[in-house]
Amino acid sequence: MTLSVGQVLQNRYRVTSLLGQGGMGAVYRAWDARLEISVALKEMVPQPGLDSQTLAQLRRQFQQEATVLARLHHPNLVRVTDFFEEGGNAYLVMDFVEGESLGEIIARMGALDEKQVLIWAQQLLDALAYCHARGVIHRDIKPQNVIINPDGQAVLVDFGLVKLWNPNDPRTRTAMRGMGTPEYAPPEQYDAQGAHTDSRSDIYSLGATLYHALTGQSPPTATMRIANPALFATPRAVNPAISPTTEAAILRATELSLERRFANAAEMAAALRGEEVPSPPPVVPHGVTRVMGSRATVATPPPTAAPPRRRRRFPVWGWIVGGLVLLLLGAV
Numbered sequence: 001m002t003l004s005v006g007q008v009l010q011n012r013y014r015v016t017s018l019l020g021q022g023g024m025g026a027v028y029r030a031w032d033a034r035l036e037i038s039v040a041l042k043e044m045v046p047q048p049g050l051d052s053q054t055l056a057q058l059r060r061q062f063q064q065e066a067t068v069l070a071r072l073h074h075p076n077l078v079r080v081t082d083f084f085e086e087g088g089n090a091y092l093v094m095d096f097v098e099g100e101s102l103g104e105i106i107a108r109m110g111a112l113d114e115k116q117v118l119i120w121a122q123q124l125l126d127a128l129a130y131c132h133a134r135g136v137i138h139r140d141i142k143p144q145n146v147i148i149n150p151d152g153q154a155v156l157v158d159f160g161l162v163k164l165w166n167p168n169d170p171r172t173r174t175a176m177r178g179m180g181t182p183e184y185a186p187p188e189q190y191d192a193q194g195a196h197t198d199s200r201s202d203i204y205s206l207g208a209t210l211y212h213a214l215t216g217q218s219p220p221t222a223t224m225r226i227a228n229p230a231l232f233a234t235p236r237a238v239n240p241a242i243s244p245t246t247e248a249a250i251l252r253a254t255e256l257s258l259e260r261r262f263a264n265a266a267e268m269a270a271a272l273r274g275e276e277v278p279s280p281p282p283v284v285p286h287g288v289t290r291v292m293g294s295r296a297t298v299a300t301p302p303p304t305a306a307p308p309r310r311r312r313r314f315p316v317w318g319w320i321v322g323g324l325v326l327l328l329l330g331a332v
Helices: 052-070 102-109 114-133 199-215 222-227 244-253 265-272 316-331
Strands: 013-022 025-032 037-044 080-086 089-095 146-148 154-156 289-292 295-298
Touching: 013 037, 025 089, 052 080, 052 089, 102 146, 102 199, 114 146, 114 154, 114 199, 114 265, 199 244, 199 265, 244 265
Parallel strands: none
Antiparallel strands: 013 025, 025 037, 037 089, 080 089, 146 154, 289 295
16 A cells, blocks of 8 residues: 555554655655654565465565564664554564665766775675675665765665575575566576575675766666677776776676676675685586677587597408418418
């Protein structure tokens, strides 16, 4: 349901304005009458057509996710303070972070100063490393979900598509499914079950966010990059002022293949600082054409060994004739 200004939930939260709306629900600014502070109220609507058993399972999963989120405390993460269900929808209550979104700053200023963007990147990567170490994947990192507060700190907000991740069980389910925002979502996030996302999915989204901040334009979606790789211009092709080190880190973070991205947030942070990090494994299957940028290279299978030459067998009648010749010569 769409909440109206002045509506009160849980006899505590009074809606004061709509901050944003999407297919999975909406985010409102609300007034917490108990604590007398402004909060952000995230409304999450379950997908239609689910049976009662599945809905009950997802409600339990949502409670589990919200409980984990409420235990996260990091200076560059929004804090989740409450969760509840009302009217068939689930709600997360988060601190209201004063400031301007990175998306708004880019829209106002265009391509941003690299030095400043890299400071924010380090803060966000530290927050992601903290989340990933606790089995939490954000899954919706984008400029609109990064708030620059009055102190100039980058704060990652909106955990609406969060997924609890167990490295030993990649099939971990999430209560509120969603693909994220196409320009910043990695290809594996388009899977119907969201089963293949892990911490490297957040790496891709942050890389795409940095691409946007440094070039002033959002990157093409993962599906468009697969369909037409030439659409993806490298960061320095758009903004030559970007350093080669930063460009290399962004390109690796936004690799379409999970295996070729940074293994974790700490690796990406080190690469952005210009430190040496492990190289990605080569992934070129035999006989498959791989497209890199606008050039295509074909990996051919290894040459097969030539079949062994068969020894020519001398016919039996030849031995008989030869024997007779020798006998005749001996008799002469």
